[in-house]
Amino acid sequence: MNVLLFGLIAEKAGTDQVQVVVTSVRELRIALEQRIPELSVLSHAIAVDRVIVHHDMPLTGSEEIAVLPPFAGG
């Protein structure tokens, strides 16, 4: 599935999208840290279908996934 990256996370990854094959948010976090090692020391949140998730949940592959660095609006 396609994962959208924003701001500092996209800068560190050198791209604003990465592809992963995972079946849960837990697997997603592991896959992302392998692709973007800096994630382990960067504050970030995972959004599934435009809602931040705090716990593990299954993913079917049809969700819209995003990795969000700290917000800075206003």
Next chain:
Amino acid sequence: MKHSVKDIFVEGPIDPAFIGTSIAKHATRTDIGAHEIFLGQVRADVTPGLTRSHENASLRAGDPVGAGADPSQAQSAGGNVSAIEFTAYREMALERMTIIREEAFTKWPSMTCLHVHHSLGTIPAGQLCFMVFASAPHRLAAREAVAWVVDRIKAELPIFGKEILADSTHVWKRNG
């Protein structure tokens, strides 16, 4: 009252003349007795550069995403912010904004209207990048709603800000 999804984003700074025009458009709404406006302006902050420290990457439930400092920022020696380059996860930001707007009209049912604009792109220091404008028959509803909406937007909308420093390095802004 159901309010449709509105695009809050504008490319570039918010023109003060646009704010004047926005106020003028309310002249026909003679049930309004009070306008309250918050304007955010890009501040030429002096960034602390190397003093920023590391933090744990994991976020607990309820933690604001903006809390804490970031190790990636330590590359910068610090300096004056000359501009902020704003980007956003537009779809999520507009969904969150629609929810916040609905909640605001529920909390302050007398509020007549609520207008929100946020800049994207590069906004030089001294320029306006954020506007929250509420109108109501009486001042208290407008005043309370604006303060509440501003805080909610800063905490919940996925908007990202790259602070461009005078020496062309950058640091990533975070609300907190």
